[in-house]
Amino acid sequence: MAPTTRRNSALLRKIATLQLKLSPLVPLPSGPPHPNFPKTLMAFHLLTEDELDSIAHYYHQSTPGPWSHHYPANMNWDKDFLARPAPPSASASSPRRRSRRLSQQEQEFLTDLMRTVEDLQNPGVPSTEGEGSGKNPYDGLSEKDRVRIKRRKIGKFIGLVGMETPAEEIAGRVQASYDRVLEGRRQETARAEEVMLRRTKMDSKSSSKDAAREGVLTQLANHQTDPDLCDFTITCGPQAWPVHRLVLCLHSPVLAKWCKGAFAEVRTHRVDLSDQEDPACVEGLIHYLYRLGYKDPARGALRYHVQMCVLADKYDIPPLKQLAVARFREVAEKEYAGAAFAEAAAEAFEVAGATAEICEVVAGLAVKHRLLAPSNEGGSAFRGVAKGCPELLMAVLGRMQEEADRDVRKEGPELQEEMCYECPDCGWCIDEDSIKRGMMAHPVDRAESSTRLENGARRRAR
Numbered sequence: 001m002a003p004t005t006r007r008n009s010a011l012l013r014k015i016a017t018l019q020l021k022l023s024p025l026v027p028l029p030s031g032p033p034h035p036n037f038p039k040t041l042m043a044f045h046l047l048t049e050d051e052l053d054s055i056a057h058y059y060h061q062s063t064p065g066p067w068s069h070h071y072p073a074n075m076n077w078d079k080d081f082l083a084r085p086a087p088p089s090a091s092a093s094s095p096r097r098r099s100r101r102l103s104q105q106e107q108e109f110l111t112d113l114m115r116t117v118e119d120l121q122n123p124g125v126p127s128t129e130g131e132g133s134g135k136n137p138y139d140g141l142s143e144k145d146r147v148r149i150k151r152r153k154i155g156k157f158i159g160l161v162g163m164e165t166p167a168e169e170i171a172g173r174v175q176a177s178y179d180r181v182l183e184g185r186r187q188e189t190a191r192a193e194e195v196m197l198r199r200t201k202m203d204s205k206s207s208s209k210d211a212a213r214e215g216v217l218t219q220l221a222n223h224q225t226d227p228d229l230c231d232f233t234i235t236c237g238p239q240a241w242p243v244h245r246l247v248l249c250l251h252s253p254v255l256a257k258w259c260k261g262a263f264a265e266v267r268t269h270r271v272d273l274s275d276q277e278d279p280a281c282v283e284g285l286i287h288y289l290y291r292l293g294y295k296d297p298a299r300g301a302l303r304y305h306v307q308m309c310v311l312a313d314k315y316d317i318p319p320l321k322q323l324a325v326a327r328f329r330e331v332a333e334k335e336y337a338g339a340a341f342a343e344a345a346a347e348a349f350e351v352a353g354a355t356a357e358i359c360e361v362v363a364g365l366a367v368k369h370r371l372l373a374p375s376n377e378g379g380s381a382f383r384g385v386a387k388g389c390p391e392l393l394m395a396v397l398g399r400m401q402e403e404a405d406r407d408v409r410k411e412g413p414e415l416q417e418e419m420c421y422e423c424p425d426c427g428w429c430i431d432e433d434s435i436k437r438g439m440m441a442h443p444v445d446r447a448e449s450s451t452r453l454e455n456g457a458r459r460r461a462r
């Protein structure tokens with residue numbers, strides 16, 4: 001030791017303090033101490049951040065486990081608070097910059113080493129002078145502050161004095177957590193506002209599209225009977241409807257055959273459907289071509305929807321078919337108990353290939369409202385039609401079987417069977433196990449109950 005050092009009593013005390021030996025700490029449940037466990041106070045202050053993290057993990061503090069709280073002290077290691085920042089990209093730092101930063105760390109280490117004993121009494125991060133400026137020193141720790149806090153936690157864990165958590169650090173961490181929550185809520189609010197803005201834009205676009213669609217349909221309907229623009233005529237009986245070949249081609253490939261090809265309609269620009277269709281259905285078809293909808297008749301709406309479904313299937317217009325099925329379902333759910341529903345069902349099953357969706361609606365309503373039950377007075381007309389239509393009857397029975405299978409699947413495994421006794425006088429019932437245990441609730445003696453169990457036993461599903 002140099003003479004100058006021997007004459008400096010303060011420095012001698014610091015060196016003596018740094019030479020104090022530390023007792024090793026074994027991990028739980030058993031095992032040797034950590035390889036980097038400091039043997040002296042000097043070695044403790046020389047621990048790197050990697051070694052501090054490794055010690056915290058070795059003693060179940062940074063990675064909680066069943067032994068974390070069985071040590072004499074606990075580090076309360078906050079991984080989010082003490083996490084290292086993401087490493088910078090290779091392009092963000094140069095070799096010259098890295099070398100300069102290492103020299104600064106060496107200089108800071110030498111300065112801290114000379115003040116080791118003083119730091120033991122105040123190991124926390126010192127508060128800034130401008131505390132009222134609103135800057136929280138614990139919101140985004142520097143590398144030096146983060147290592148100092150980790151070192152203090154390790155020191156408190158191994159029993160060093162002066163390693164208590166400063167009150168300002170607790171307040172700073174609480175404030176940092178509060179700031180993170182506020183920032184999270186701010187970001188969540190911003191995302192919600194962005195979503196609402198997108199929805200508003202989408203709604204405005206949708207409303208704009210709807211308005212444009214309505215405008216086009218309105219103008220198309222207004223020019224439906226314009227003699228200067230119409231170039232095709234559809235007749236049915238005494239009625240005739242001027243139409244546009246472009247509209248026919250847009251809706252249906254079948255109708256497009258009237259406008260191009262080698263058919264007579266291409267030359268005459270006219271087609272007569274008197275022998276094929278009902279004039280009311282043809283009028284509904286023309287109305288749909290120009291307005292994407294059709295009007296309900298004053299009477300016989302169910303049969304009319306069935307006929308429109310057949311017409312849509314014949315001319316290959318799927319949207320019209322979907323509309324007819326939806327209209328039929330809407331009316332049938334209100335008028336299923338009348339004769340009109342039975343007549344429409346019979347007509348639908350006569351051409352089941354074209355009206356398969358309507359047939360499913362009929363079968364579903366028949367099962368739902370038990371129209372085949374003799375006790376159902378509202379289903380008398382439906383039962384009369386079903387007697388002369390095997391296809392309708394089979395469709396309803398098939399739907400009933402599907403409903404029964406679905407109920408069985410809901411019940412789970414096969415129903416268990418057990419012996420039980422049912423009183424022939426009052427219908428009171430008790431199972432065999434309850435009788436054997438003496439759990440009687442009926443006013444008969446146990447001898448009679450045993451006899452009745454043998455005579456009146458039956459099988460039932462539980």
